[in-house]
Amino acid sequence: MMSDTNPLSLPERRAFLMASASVGGGLLLTMALPVLSRQPAPAPALAATTFSPNAFIRIDAQGTVSLIMAMVEMGQGIYTALSMLIAEELEIDLDQVRLEPAPPGKAFINSIIHEQITADSSSIRAFAQIMREAGATARTMLVAAAAAKWRVDVASCKAEHGVVVHTSSGRKLGYGALASSAALLPVPAKVSLKSPGEFKLIGKPAKRLDTPDKVNGKALYGIDVVVPGMKVAAVAICPVLGGTVAGYDEAKARAINGVHQVVKLDNAIAVIADHTGAAKKGVAALDPRWNVGPNGNIDSAEVLRQLQEALKKPGVSARNDADVDSVLAGAAQRLEATYEQPFVAHAPMEPMNCTVHVRKDRCDVWLGSQAPARAQAVAAKLTGLPLEAVTVHGYYLGGGFGRKSEIDYVTQAVQIAMQVDAPVKLIWTREQDTRHDYLRPYYLDHIAAGLDAQGHPVAWTHRIAGSSFMARIYPTMITNGFDPDAIDGAANLAYALPKMRVEFVRQEPGAVLTTWWRSIGPGRNAFVVESFMDELAAAAKRDPVEYRTALLGNSPRLLAVLKLAADKAGWGKPLPAGQGRGIAVQAAFESFIAQVAEVEVAPDGTIKVHRVVCAVDCGLTINPDTVEAQIQSGVIYGLSAALYGSISLKDGRVEQGNFDTFRVVRMDEAPAIEVHLVKSAEASGGVGELGTPCIMPAVANAIFAATGKRIRKLPMRV
Amino acid sequence: MPFTLNINGTDHAVDVDGDTPLLWVLRDVLHMTGTKFGCGAALCGACTVHIDGGPRRSCVTPVASVGKSAITTIESIGRSAAGERLQKAWLTLEVVQCGYCQSGQIMSAAALLAKIPRPSDDDIDAAMSGNICRCGTYGRIRAAIHRAAGASEGA
Numbered sequence: 001m002m003s004d005t006n007p008l009s010l011p012e013r014r015a016f017l018m019a020s021a022s023v024g025g026g027l028l029l030t031m032a033l034p035v036l037s038r039q040p041a042p043a044p045a046l047a048a049t050t051f052s053p054n055a056f057i058r059i060d061a062q063g064t065v066s067l068i069m070a071m072v073e074m075g076q077g078i079y080t081a082l083s084m085l086i087a088e089e090l091e092i093d094l095d096q097v098r099l100e101p102a103p104p105g106k107a108f109i110n111s112i113i114h115e116q117i118t119a120d121s122s123s124i125r126a127f128a129q130i131m132r133e134a135g136a137t138a139r140t141m142l143v144a145a146a147a148a149k150w151r152v153d154v155a156s157c158k159a160e161h162g163v164v165v166h167t168s169s170g171r172k173l174g175y176g177a178l179a180s181s182a183a184l185l186p187v188p189a190k191v192s193l194k195s196p197g198e199f200k201l202i203g204k205p206a207k208r209l210d211t212p213d214k215v216n217g218k219a220l221y222g223i224d225v226v227v228p229g230m231k232v233a234a235v236a237i238c239p240v241l242g243g244t245v246a247g248y249d250e251a252k253a254r255a256i257n258g259v260h261q262v263v264k265l266d267n268a269i270a271v272i273a274d275h276t277g278a279a280k281k282g283v284a285a286l287d288p289r290w291n292v293g294p295n296g297n298i299d300s301a302e303v304l305r306q307l308q309e310a311l312k313k314p315g316v317s318a319r320n321d322a323d324v325d326s327v328l329a330g331a332a333q334r335l336e337a338t339y340e341q342p343f344v345a346h347a348p349m350e351p352m353n354c355t356v357h358v359r360k361d362r363c364d365v366w367l368g369s370q371a372p373a374r375a376q377a378v379a380a381k382l383t384g385l386p387l388e389a390v391t392v393h394g395y396y397l398g399g400g401f402g403r404k405s406e407i408d409y410v411t412q413a414v415q416i417a418m419q420v421d422a423p424v425k426l427i428w429t430r431e432q433d434t435r436h437d438y439l440r441p442y443y444l445d446h447i448a449a450g451l452d453a454q455g456h457p458v459a460w461t462h463r464i465a466g467s468s469f470m471a472r473i474y475p476t477m478i479t480n481g482f483d484p485d486a487i488d489g490a491a492n493l494a495y496a497l498p499k500m501r502v503e504f505v506r507q508e509p510g511a512v513l514t515t516w517w518r519s520i521g522p523g524r525n526a527f528v529v530e531s532f533m534d535e536l537a538a539a540a541k542r543d544p545v546e547y548r549t550a551l552l553g554n555s556p557r558l559l560a561v562l563k564l565a566a567d568k569a570g571w572g573k574p575l576p577a578g579q580g581r582g583i584a585v586q587a588a589f590e591s592f593i594a595q596v597a598e599v600e601v602a603p604d605g606t607i608k609v610h611r612v613v614c615a616v617d618c619g620l621t622i623n624p625d626t627v628e629a630q631i632q633s634g635v636i637y638g639l640s641a642a643l644y645g646s647i648s649l650k651d652g653r654v655e656q657g658n659f660d661t662f663r664v665v666r667m668d669e670a671p672a673i674e675v676h677l678v679k680s681a682e683a684s685g686g687v688g689e690l691g692t693p694c695i696m697p698a699v700a701n702a703i704f705a706a707t708g709k710r711i712r713k714l715p716m717r718v
Numbered sequence: 719m720p721f722t723l724n725i726n727g728t729d730h731a732v733d734v735d736g737d738t739p740l741l742w743v744l745r746d747v748l749h750m751t752g753t754k755f756g757c758g759a760a761l762c763g764a765c766t767v768h769i770d771g772g773p774r775r776s777c778v779t780p781v782a783s784v785g786k787s788a789i790t791t792i793e794s795i796g797r798s799a800a801g802e803r804l805q806k807a808w809l810t811l812e813v814v815q816c817g818y819c820q821s822g823q824i825m826s827a828a829a830l831l832a833k834i835p836r837p838s839d840d841d842i843d844a845a846m847s848g849n850i851c852r853c854g855t856y857g858r859i860r861a862a863i864h865r866a867a868g869a870s871e872g873a
Contacts, residue, residue, distance in 0.1 A: 075816030214817030217752015217792035224751035275746035277738035398818025636854025659761040668843035670856035
């Protein structure tokens with residue numbers, strides 16, 4: 001297997017050709033395009049002079065420090081954070097490193113999810129310690145190599161800025177000069193790490209390493225891959241899941257200029273062409289017919305009806321306190337409500353795409369994927385090639401949000417490429433991206449609580465009905481139907497609730513598949529739990545902040561962010577008529593967040609979110625500016641779902657397609673967002689999804705404050 | 719059909735149907751991949767280029783409609799003073815997350831500054847609301863446009 005060094009930016013040569021190619025240069029471009037590597041793959045012969053003590057660091061004789069990125073960069077800033085963690089212990093400067101996406105490999109398995117996958121806001125939690133140890137290991141060996149060369153005690157040497165210095169004599173050797181001798185040393189089993197007081201990089205704002213090439217068009221995403229001899233593919237896909245191709249007009253498609261071939265799959269037809277313009281014209285000419293199959297009868301009303309039926313059945317309990325029913329029945333005041341959250345698409349800006357070249361003895365896959373090892377495995381399975389004959393070339397992701405952990409589009413690209421005698425780049429249209437998404441599940445929740453005479457909750461029951469994508473993806477993690485994600489943020493509440501029952505009833509919709517959607521279980525449970533908590537406060541005639549405060553005595557970190565957010569937002573200060581403030585809190589991904597939304601509801605029902613104040617405790621921050629950016633990002637992502645996000649089904653088909661029907665928040669609707677970070681030395685928690693859950697209930701609660709209307713269904717309508 | 723396109727100051731010969739969107743000529747024929755595909759229907763702005771200085775969605779611009787007009791893409795926007803200031807402001811304020819939409823954002827912002835050197839928030843809303851960012855970088859984009867505009871005043 002070739003371990004190609006994938007550059008993540010346009011190679012200088014291609015940039016040069018692009019800048020200089022003039023009339024008549026098209027042929028030159030096509031022929032001269034080099035492989036995408038900025039430099040050739042390191043041959044095994046080079047290994048003797050290259051120092052590579054672990055899977056994450058490679059230092060060559062020239063002193064080039066390559067860091068291999070275990071997790072993928074999809075906007076969350078992980079490349080910079082992982083680099084900071086390694087560089088901190090390796091004693092190098094961030095401008096000294098070059099980055100490579102990791103190939104599929106055991107060393108890159110995310111210990112939280114037990115798979116090589118970037119998801120669940122887990123990258124820092126899974127890899128912070130490993131990165132620091134990797135850096136410290138390399139530094140220890142480089143220092144030992146220098147000490148041996150100088151015949152001095154290692155304790156008399158120190159490493160800084162990529163150089164080992166003998167302190168008393170001032171002698172210096174760069175890491176490049178030490179690489180070959182360090183490579184011969186045994187890898188120490190244990191290394192010592194810095195104490196937080198010694199940090200030079202961790203916790204201080206660092207400029208992101210991936211962004212300079214993202215403002216000039218040089219950064220390469222999966223969709224930007226150019227392979228010599230490559231063709232492009234556009235597809236017609238059966239609009240109903242499980243349906244098959246019944247017929248199509250191949251001749252009409254082949255008559256289009258630039259079209260080379262038409263390829264049939266079970267559920268799709270691909271048109272292979274020189275460029276996407278021609279391929280799309282070819283697809284438009286296909287006139288495909290489909291056998292839609294049984295899912296063609298399913299629509300949204302049927303999905304809802306099934307969920308309503310499911311909600312009547314007892315589920316698998318995550319928590320079931322013995323006398324919860326009797327306490328609830330005997331409570332001074334009882335409240336109950338049903339909450340509804342529809343299917344939502346992910347809609348990353350970069351639509352699904354994958355480039356594949358299948359040859360007799362090998363297969364190359366070029367893409368941006370949250371799960372590169374899954375891509376490798378499916379390509380091997382489909383082609384019948386051994387795993388090591390499949391090379392996955394990783395690129396930047398133009399957004400992922402969970403969608404790019406699935407490999408349906410990789411499967412399709414490999415199936416197409418198996419029938420084409422050239423590399424093929426498959427790109428879905430925006431409409432296909434929406435209509436063939438693995439959606440955020442449709443959920444229906446029934447929640448009830450009993451309050452005592454003082455308004456304190458004494459019993460709480462919560463039944464959740466919906467799809468279990470965990471059961472599809474990780475069947476071994478499901479015991480007796482218990483889905484740990486479905487109840488995350490529902491059963492493990494920070495509030496002191498004496499008697500609880502939380503249960504899950506699995507109900508699959510049939511006509512669509514579901515998967516992780518940014519903020520997963522905590523994201524959907526926050527809307528229900530935090531909205532209902534507001535209902536309880538209102539029923540108890542108490543202020544929502546004060547009411548939560550009384551219940552958060554056991555969670556000082558959550559209580560602290562609640563107070564901080566309320567304080568920074570000016571909680572309690574009067575707002576103009578028609579405006580209201582709402583608050584929500586959540587502990588998720590081993591972090592803590594509180595958000596206050598200031599919302600105006602116009603007489604025509606238009607909801608305008610003016611300001612969102614966030615208080616965050618995510619433990620030790622690696623790059624504080626990235627934490628702030630991720631919270632801002634999560635707020636906008638969640639707000640899109642709160643205000644507009646809904647996928648509906650008719651005749652088994654997703655009704656929405658492009659951004660006109662699947663609406664998202666735009667510049668003129670984006671609130672001002674403040675993020676206040678709590679300084680903490682606790683273990684780092686996740687932040688990539690942390691901003692998303694609370695914005696939905698915070699806005700709903702603000703609407704209640706402004707209008708008295710309780711929102712129990714998404715997207716919000718007043 | 720053969721066309722000669724003037725892109726970033728250089729003529730390029732291509733041979734495609736006249737109704738081929740400019741986006742795919744840039745990306746698939748000329749391999750200038752900085753201009754992105756997001757929606758194919760002028761709904762997201764990821765494919766924004768300048769044609770004779772004005773912002774245009776290349777995904778719905780037939781190549782035959784371009785004629786001899788000057789096309790500017792993200793690859794050369796840094797050659798203009800405003801483009802360079804915007805790129806700098808984008809990095810200073812760390813606007814970028816996944817970055818996929820940012821070529822289009824910067825092209826729309828550069829066209830805005832060419833027309834209105836000191837845009838108000840309303841001007842920014844009007845010029846930038848056609849550009850979707852799913853990472854939600856809107857607040858930082860707004861700040862970066864103001865910053866780049868402010869820098870122009872001092873220059």
